Amino acid sequence: MTSDSEPLPGQLLGAVWLLRAEAVGLALLVxxxxxxxxxATATDLVNALFVTAFAGIGAAVLWALAVALGRRRAGARAPAMVLQLMLLPIGYYMLQGGLGWLGSPFIVLGxxxxGLLLSPPTNRALGFGVERR
Structure with a gap:
């Protein structure tokens, strides 16, 4: 297992930065x-607050997962991947709705x-495939 003092491999560092960028983007949406x-002049305040809170929680979770992965916490990889896989149907339905310019980047990003989280250097950095004692 690698020590925490070693630098993060490029693939894991890239994933961490992309997760942080997603969190910042979602925070801007909030x-x-x-x-x-x-x-707004006419609004359903309860639904508006719910959607805003949901986006805020999403931004916080993405940021927390990025921090955890940056600290080599292996347990953060699966939730991060689930959130990334959720971008696929979102992007697909954007493509179907005529928003290909926005849907395609979502699919590519996810x-x-x-891919970065499943790469061999990331696996080694997180301690997967390494015998633990």
Whole structure:
């Protein structure tokens, strides 16, 4: 097993940065949703707050997973991959709805982060496939 003092392999570092970027993007969406909720003339306040809170929780979870993976916590890989795989149907339905310019990057991003999280250097850094004592 690698020690925590060794630098993160490029693949794991890339996944961590992409997860952080997703968290920041979702946090910016939360700011927009708060603005829309405050300035809207006719709104269902309960639903607006629920959607905003859901996006905020998503941003916090993505950030926490990025931090955990940056600290080589193997248990963070599976939840991070689940969130990335959720981008696939979102991107697919965006493609079907005529938003290919937005749906395609979602699909590519989800597959890219999953690939980085499953790469052999990431496996070694997280201690997968290494005999533990």
């Amino acid at each position: 700011v927009f949703l708060v603005y829309e909720t405050v300035t 597959l890219l982060v999953c």
